[in-house]
Amino acid sequence: MAFEPFKTLVSRTVVLAQDNIDTDQIIPARFLTTTSRDGLGQSVFYDWRFDEAGRPKRPSLFNDYNPDTHKILVAGSNFGCGSSREHAPWALYGFGFRAVISSDIADIFKSNALKNGLLPVEVDQTAHAQLLTTPDAEIAVDLEKLTVTLGEADIAHFEVEAFARQCLLNGVDPLGYLLKQTREIAAYEAKTA
Amino acid sequence: MSMPKSLFDKLWERHVVVGETPDAPAVLYIDLHLVHEVTSPQAFAVLDGRGLKVRRPDNTFATLDHSTPTLPANAKGELPFSTPGARRQVETLIANCEKHGIELLGLGDPRRGIVHVIGPELGLTQPGKTVVCGDSHTSTHGAFGALAFGIGTTEVGHVLATQCVLQRKPKSMRVIFDGALSPGVGAKDMALAMIAEIGADGGQGYAIEFAGETVRALSMEGRMTLCNMSIEAGARFGMIAPDETTFDWVKGRDFAPSGEAWAAALAKWRGLATEERAEFAKEVRIDASTIRPMITYGVSPDAAAPVCANAPAPRTAAEKHAADYMKLDAGRPFTEQEVNRVFIGSCTNSRLSDLREAAAVMRGRHVDEGVVALVVPGSEAVKRAAEAEGLDAVFVAAGAEWREPGCSMCIAMNGDAGAPGELVVSTSNRNFIGRQGKGVRTVLASPATAAASAIAGRIADPRPFLCDMKEDA
Known part of the structure; x- marks a missing residue:
């Protein structure tokens, strides 16, 4: 799986000030009958973006923002809760997002996002509140320095699991690393057989 | 040491x-x-x-x-x-x-x-x-x-x-349930009570061990229901130490060890339980004797309350958002809210004991004429076992549909779904907006509560139905 290496992202934010945005909101289950990763971006937040007849809703956060200029999603706490569907980060990435910022991001979503070039950023309550109340802000998310910058000020420091960070910085999936452990894996199998 | x-x-x-x-x-x-x-x-x-x-x-x-x-x-x-x-x-x-x-x-x-x-x-x-x-x-x-x-x-x-x-190894958390469950209360109610207590993200970053006398007294089916919903509290891992109940359940199954291998496995499994004074990063105690049949009233599984309560008035913006979607009458009893559809199934509650529980409520009664009820067994084996003891006939006689095994309306991606605006009482695990079909309002509940709601045509407390059964017997 190829994705763009992630170093520093400077972009504008789209703010969804709602807690517990679950994976069924991000990509409804009826779009999961696909055998590919491609094309899911069109269906991201589908029921929020389109009406019963499939017409784009206006005004709408997503339909009125340009994904080329707004690559950062700021959301309420417990973002990405629910299912293990990797279709959720695929859809967000496919739409154009490269980072999601919240005070608290669900475990499986976080793990999936990190493997697909979508940076999950967990910030403290103060920075979270500031970002939630400043929609359309231009911010910088720096994966090397692990900072979020608004204007001239570093407003938050964040943590990313060290290994996943290296993978993201280099734009590689961790499978290569696991494949290099073949000897250890075989030894484990021999020991426990 | x-x-x-x-x-x-x-x-x-x-x-x-x-x-x-x-x-x-x-x-x-x-x-x-x-x-x-x-x-x-x-x-x-x-x-x-x-x-x-x-x-x-x-x-x-x-x-x-x-x-x-x-x-x-x-x-x-x-x-x-x-x-x-x-x-x-x-x-x-x-x-x-x-x-x-x-x-x-x-x-x-x-x-x-x-x-x-x-x-x-x-x-x-x-x-x-x-x-x-x-x-x-x-x-x-x-x-x-x-x-x-x-x-x-x-x-x-x-x-x-x-x-x-x-x-990476997550932190550990122990949820201890003490006390005996009241009649009509089961593992699903324990799960919903626990999630309401710790929150939809209360287990995030943790592996949960469920322990205590109430858990020990649960059947394997009940233990599976409880562990199943760990993720609804945010925890990827939920577990229960194996004991005689576990071993009895596993023994003799197709892929279980047999003969000498069984004895060896048993010796290993007996050593798995948590040792005394093992430390947990977080510990929660729940008095199971106070748990009543539970339902959810919002769009996150932690919005759970006893079925005999009134629909609460929203206090926060998030609760208002949920209440606007769910359209339950605030301040009115849950049991006055009209139901359109009932789903009994899913990896949470589709095992034989779940179907028996639902059948005990439905036997000799009829699903309300305004309600469509779907019973979907969890597997071909569950389906055969249920049919062998006549549960399918109970459901069909009550006016419910008896279906082929699968995930069905839990995730609603196979064509089984509610219609926009419908209120569905469901034995599944997620009440997210649109989870069971666009615009569908999901109320999570136990098989007994779902079955009682199908009969009543309103969200219903299963206990009076179960008491009747005892009197009949």
Whole structure:
């Protein structure tokens, strides 16, 4: 799986000030009958973006923002809760997002996002509140320095699991690393057989 | 003296292939990999793209459950797939299993069913094992004292190729239930009460061990229901130490060890329980004797309350958002809210004991004329067992539909769904907006509560129905 290496992202934010945005909101289950990763971006937040007849809703956060200029999603706490569907980060990435910022991001979503070039950023309550109340802000998310910058000020420091960070910085999936452990894996199998 | 260890510590350390360092997570060995049609096609595609083989097809089992119809085949033997995409997904898994030599418990196989129902049923799920599946309800298997967790599709590819995942050890949490459950209260009510107590993200970053006398008294089916909903509290891992109840359940199943291997396995499994004074980063105590039949009233599983309460007035913006969607009359009893549809099934509550519980309420009664009720057994084996004791006849006589096994309305991606605006009382695990169909309002409940609601045509407390049954007997 190829994705763009992630170093520093400077972009504008789209703010969804709602807690517990679950994976069924991000990509409804009826779009999961696909055998590919491609094309899911069109269906991201589908029921929020389109009406019963499939017409784009206006005004709408997503339909009125340009994904080329707004690559950062700021959301309420417990973002990405629910299912293990990797279709959720695929859809967000496919739409154009490269980072999601919240005070608290669900475990499986976080793990999936990190493997697909979508940076999950967990910030403290103060920075979270500031970002939630400043929609359309231009911010910088720096994966090397692990900072979020608004204007001239570093407003938050964040943590990313060290290994996943290296993978993201280099734009590689961790499978290569696991494949290099073949000897250890075989030894484990021999020991426990 | 070494530190006392928890069940989780023991399961974890027995499966570490390469230890965790500041730079890299642990390489954790996986004993059982369960695969289904929705989260696997892109993983097989990565394997094929890189020219890799499945490392341990012998420890990999696949089934078809999410996209499969629950209506039977037509006269020509064709299944009524809801979309060409659903059919293609099923065909893709069949082809991938053939290509990679993976055993598929597929359509027409008497062992097919919901992945979290059949793993235990076949004895594939055993104490001490690591179990993964591209499905967040994999924690269900933790009921056996296994380390079981949901993974994403990239990780499905990792396990197919290497039989391992990269994982840092999460923090540990213990939820202790004390006291005897009241009549009409079961594991589903315990799960909802626990989630209401700790919150939908209360278990985030933790592996939960469920313990205490109430848990010990639960059947394996009840333990599976409880562990199943760990993820609704944010925890990827939920587990219960194995005991005689566990061993009795596993013994004699198709893939369970037998003869000398059984004795050896038993000796190993008996050593898995958490030692006294083992430490947990977080501990929660719940008095189970105070739990009443529970339902959810919002759009997150932690919005749960006793069925005999009134619908609360929203206090926060999030609660207002949920209340606007759910349209329950604030301040009025839940039991006055009209129900349009009832779903009894899912990996949470589709086992034989769940169906017995629902049938005990429905026997000799009739589903309200305004309600469509669907009963979907968790597996072919559950379906056969239920039919052997006449439960299907009870449901059909009551006016409910008796369907073929599958995930059905829990995820509503096979064509089984509610209509916009409908209120569905469901034994599944998620009440998210649109989860059971666009605009559908989901109320989560136990099989007894769902069945009682089907009969009453309103959200109903199951206890009066169960009392009647006792008086009749």
